[in-house]
């Protein structure tokens with residue numbers, strides 16, 4: 001892709017209304033733009049990063065045996081009356097009437113809709129277990145939307161729901177999803193901690209939140225010395241000590257990027273979601289639900305991976321793995337060589353952002369740092385004379401001169417696992 005043909009409106013100044021670094025950098029790198037409080041446009045680069053996160057989520061959800069569906073954003077009031085959440089949910093639930101004065105809401109989460117689907121379609125034990133997920137826009141009328149994609153009103157969530165014959169099977173699925181979550185966040189390049197979470201209003205018995213530790217985190221979590229497990233404020237032992245080792249737990253700030261819940265029969269009771277067992281006896285379906293904030297995951301990756309120059313995308317979720325930057329205009333040898341190497345890389349199946357803009361070397365190099373593309377190939381005058389290009393890693397700043405004929409192999413070896 002050519003930089004000049006893409007909508008990448010980078011900003012030099014730090015936007016005044018952005019408090020946290022991920023929000024500032026996503027605005028400055030031209031990845032998102034606000035249209036109203038907590039509601040954003042995703043621009044091409046931002047959407048590319050989001051799509052990479054989604055791809056990882058899809059692969060791991062499919063591997064865990066879940067099937068992708070897509071439910072509507074708009075739901076009728078009646079379903080929310082059945083679960084009693086029309087009253088309980090409060091003002092975060094955005095409600096409206098259609099032209100016939102019928103009442104609806106925008107989905108903040110989809111237990112009602114999915115349980116309604118499953119109670120209508122599942123009759124027999126033979127149709128269970130089943131896990132269904134979607135990646136979809138949610139709406140929550142948050143009182144204080146802030147921090148960009150981190151706490152929006154409209155945001156993209158992956159939500160998965162599992163339906164099992166009994167408690168034992170449901171708990172097994174819970175831990176399978178828990179492991180899938182570990183893989184998803186690892187593959188996204190995040191350092192995270194699973195946190196035993198409180199029981200809250202819904203009354204679930206087992207739940208973990210996945211937290212990315214960062215100063216900007218909105219939640220307090222108490223983490224073991226080894227960093228392998230944490231406790232939320234309402235789950236932490238009174239003495240704030242690790243029950244296993246007796247060592248003190250350390251207080252951190254965390255960004256909740258995902259949460260898994262064992263729901264038991266809360267929704268299947270409310271919706272009379274039942275199946276017939278082999279003896280023909282009616283049994284309640286046992287449920288779990290599993291959410292990931294897609295935009296929040298991308299933002300959390302930036303909170304953990306940046307420097308004073310800009311974003312340092314983890315390779316797997318970078319909008320492009322590679323940028324090619326000629327240090328001269330279209331009439332120069334540098335530019336011609338840059339176009340050639342871009343084509344060669346693309347032929348090798350690598351996505352490349354070619355900075356073909358008529359700007360100075362300084363502008364292009366600064367923007368490359370800001371955008372956080374993990375690898376860059378710089379084509380300068382000296383290199384052309386020596387038959388070399390410079391390959392630079394964003395994260396370490398390490399520069400390697402590579403013979404022109406070896407650039408594709410060199411780069412391919414570095415982006416292969418993305």
Ligand SMILES: Nc1ncnc2c1ncn2[C@@H]1O[C@H](COP(=O)(O)OP(=O)(O)O)[C@@H](O)[C@H]1O
Pocket residue numbers: 109140142149150151152153155157256257258259291292293294295296297
């Ligand atoms: N307002 C929001 N903006 C962006 N992402 C959100 C928002 N609310 C929730 N999420 C994401 O969706 C995931 C699942 O949501 P859930 O656990 O139901 O929400 P909450 O923890 O706010 O009650 C959260 O772990 C988080 O990553």
Ligand SMILES: [Mg+2]
Pocket residue numbers: 209256258259
């Ligand atoms: Mg949560």
